[in-house]
Amino acid sequence: MGTLITTFKDKKFVNYGVNQGDWKTTLNGVLEVTGASTFKADVSLLDNDKLRIGGNTTTTGDLQIYHDGSNSYIEGGGYSNAGNLIIRHKDDGRDLIFQGDNGDGDSSSTTYFFLNSSMAVTGNPDVYTQFPNNSRLTFGNSSNVNSLDLEIYHDGGSNIKAGSGGLNIESKGGLIFENDTSGDITVEQKRNDGEIDFKCDNGSNGTQSYLKLNGSDVSVNILTQKVMMSNLPTSDPSVAGQLWNSSGTLKVSAG
Numbered sequence: 069m070g071t072l073i074t075t076f077k078d079k080k081f082v083n084y085g086v087n088q089g090d091w092k093t094t095l096n097g098v099l100e101v102t103g104a105s106t107f108k109a110d111v112s113l114l115d116n117d118k119l120r121i122g123g124n125t126t127t128t129g130d131l132q133i134y135h136d137g138s139n140s141y142i143e144g145g146g147y148s149n150a151g152n153l154i155i156r157h158k159d160d161g162r163d164l165i166f167q168g169d170n171g172d173g174d175s176s177s178t179t180y181f182f183l184n185s186s187m188a189v190t191g192n193p194d195v196y197t198q199f200p201n202n203s204r205l206t207f208g209n210s211s212n213v214n215s216l217d218l219e220i221y222h223d224g225g226s227n228i229k230a231g232s233g234g235l236n237i238e239s240k241g242g243l244i245f246e247n248d249t250s251g252d253i254t255v256e257q258k259r260n261d262g263e264i265d266f267k268c269d270n271g272s273n274g275t276q277s278y279l280k281l282n283g284s285d286v287s288v289n290i291l292t293q294k295v296m297m298s299n300l301p302t303s304d305p306s307v308a309g310q311l312w313n314s315s316g317t318l319k320v321s322a323g
Contacts, residue, residue, distance in 0.1 A: 116134060118133065119132065119134065130144065130149070157183075163183055166180050167179050179200055183196070183197055184197070184198040201222055206219050218231065218233075218235065261283045263282055263284075265281075277291045
């Protein structure tokens with residue numbers, strides 16, 4: 069079968085010729101098509117050739133998809149009227165899944181996270197972004213997996229792990245730690261001779277330490293001027309080491 073070569077230049081038909089091989093049409097210029105076009109095989113764009121969508125006769129390509137020889141891009145065209153870039157999946161009960169290389173040195177991939185539409189039931193306004201087990205949210209600039217600034221992950225248990233910069237949890241509307249299951253809440257300091265320092269408002273627009281757990285000498289340091297224990301037993305509880313109030317006198321039960 070011969071090759072039908074049809075050449076267009078500046079939107080005008082120029083010539084055609086026939087060579088051996090598959091059918092082929094060569095365009096030099098712009099091809100304008102009115103109506104729907106259907107391609108029944110691959111459409112190949114070379115490096116830095118862009119699929120440009122949207123716009124008008126002067127600013128074509130509000131959305132552009134291309135490969136620059138090193139990386140692949142889906143980007144807005146940079147025009148003031150291009151609007152937002154929205155990724156949307158409307159198929160009922162289907163997820164939006166983000167996958168990447170799995171680090172095994174081959175071409176296989178793994179799911180990093182997905183938007184779980186199966187949990188967004190009718191009448192429930194909550195939306196869910198789900199990360200599989202052993203996924204890690206990392207924050208900060210360290211590229212060393214052994215010294216990341218901050219990690220949040222689940223590996224059978226739930227973990228928040230801070231690096232050398234420390235971890236600050238700040239709230240302007242109250243902060244509640246709550247557990248409604250059969251498990252315990254554990255606060256653990258693993259640094260040798262480290263402390264756990266509980267601070268609160270000092271009444272003068274600042275904060276101060278109220279209670280310290282001192283790892284260097286295994287002690288509890290109470291750093292306030294007052295310690296209020298209004299609910300102590302008023303009779304000896306017969307539990308060794310328990311405090312009790314004997315008519316205003318603080319005593320320690322011998323058991």
